[in-house]
Amino acid sequence: MNRDLISHRAHADHPIAAPLGDDTVARLLHRAVPRADARVLDLGCGGGEWLLRTLTAHQDVRAEGVDLSEPALAAARRAADAAGVGDRLTLHREDATAFTAPHDFDLVLSVGATHAFGGLLPTLATARRHLAPGGRVLVGDAYWLTEPTPAAVEMLGDYADLHTTVDRVTADGWTPLYGHLSTRHELDDYEWNWTGTLSAWALDHPEDPDSADALTAAATHRDEWRVYRDSFGFICLVLRPTPPASPTR
Numbered sequence: 001m002n003r004d005l006i007s008h009r010a011h012a013d014h015p016i017a018a019p020l021g022d023d024t025v026a027r028l029l030h031r032a033v034p035r036a037d038a039r040v041l042d043l044g045c046g047g048g049e050w051l052l053r054t055l056t057a058h059q060d061v062r063a064e065g066v067d068l069s070e071p072a073l074a075a076a077r078r079a080a081d082a083a084g085v086g087d088r089l090t091l092h093r094e095d096a097t098a099f100t101a102p103h104d105f106d107l108v109l110s111v112g113a114t115h116a117f118g119g120l121l122p123t124l125a126t127a128r129r130h131l132a133p134g135g136r137v138l139v140g141d142a143y144w145l146t147e148p149t150p151a152a153v154e155m156l157g158d159y160a161d162l163h164t165t166v167d168r169v170t171a172d173g174w175t176p177l178y179g180h181l182s183t184r185h186e187l188d189d190y191e192w193n194w195t196g197t198l199s200a201w202a203l204d205h206p207e208d209p210d211s212a213d214a215l216t217a218a219a220t221h222r223d224e225w226r227v228y229r230d231s232f233g234f235i236c237l238v239l240r241p242t243p244p245a246s247p248t249r
Contacts, residue, residue, distance in 0.1 A: 004069040005210070006217050008047065010198040015049040018112040018140050019182040019190035019234045029054055031178040032138040032238045036060050038106035041130055043096040043123075044113025048076030048089070051109075055085035062088050064105075066096040097126060104132035111140035111236060115157060120165065121172055128241065136177065140236040141165070152228055165235060174239040182234040191229075195222040 011017050016025055029050070033040070037060035042051050045065030055063055067073055073091050080086040092099060096110075097117055108127040110117070117123040120141045127137045142157060143165045160168065162181075169176070182190075195218045202214035 004071055006198065006214065008069065008071045008075065009201050009214065010194045010218070011047065012201070013197045014190055014193035015047055016111075017046050017049075018236075019187040020111075020140070020180070020236065021183075021186050021189070024180055024182075024186065024236075025050070025053060026057075028138060028178070028180060028236055028238065029057065032107055032109070032136050033058060033061070034106050034134065034136055039103065039132070040064070040107045041101070041105040041109070042066070043099065043108065043110040043126060043130075044116050045076065045091075045109075046072045046113075048073070048080065048091070050111065051089060052076070052079055052083060052085065054107075055080070055088055056083055062090075064090045064092065064101065066092045066094060066099045068093065068095060099130075101130065104135065105130050106132050106135045107138065108135065109138045111138065112234075114139070114141045119158070121168060124169070124172060124174065124239070131241070135240070137174070137239045138236065139239065140234060142232050142234050144231060145233050146231050148231060152231060155224060156228060156232065159232065162233065162235065166237075169237065169239065170242070173242050174237075175242045176237050176239055178238040180236045182236075187229075187234065191222070191225045195219075195225070 033054060036058050040054055040061055040063040042065045045051060045067045048065045051063040051065050055061055070093060073093055076091060080089045108130050110123050110127060114120050114123040117126055123139060142159050143162045144159050198214050198218040202211045205211050
């Protein structure tokens with residue numbers, strides 16, 4: 001079973017591919033969408049859940065999503081058509097790092113996809129290229145709660161602690177407008193959903209050739225999570241570019 005298909009099936013019961021509850025997602029979008037007729041871009045959109053919720057809440061928003069996963073984009077298209085918002089959603093199957101558009105966007109999202117860009121700051125640099133004047137970015141990434149071991153960094157990623165993460169973002173020319181740190185409940189709920197939903201699918205489809213791989217992937221992910229559960233957190237930030245300082249006289 002390929003990674004895209006594993007992720008797609010594992011997120012069936014938790015369509016937001018990040019440790020965030022529904023109320024948190026709604027609150028973040030409320031803070032991030034700058035106006036009712038905004039143009040919104042999601043870099044690494046997966047199944048498009050962020051865009052679907054934005055389109056449903058704002059009748060005049062137009063949205064675009066970029067991802068390499070064909071199963072995820074197909075699911076996003078079906079969900080958008082079923083929700084009656086498909087005419088306002090454009091999906092692109094291509095590398096989000098190289099995506100170009102003929103227009104800018106009022107909101108650029110990338111939540112839980114910074115690995116595709118090489119880290120948090122490269123993700124923000126890519127988002128900045130697409131941002132209209134006065135636009136906002138909604139980004140989500142992990143951070144270390146404790147000093148990581150080399151094995152943890154190799155397995156989960158080369159993140160910073162919370163203090164350093166926020167300092168790096170502001171030093172890079174961004175002003176936070178809002179932030180959310182995932183709660184322990186959100187983190188645990190996400191992991192149990194991911195591993196449990198994938199396991200349930202495998203047990204319900206024992207004759208499927210991908211069933212054994214799905215069970216193995218769920219068990220591996222669950223074991224990793226148990227080891228590193230108390231080592232990392234997840235932060236979402238709503239950002240705007242910081243204006244350049246006025247020259248001193």
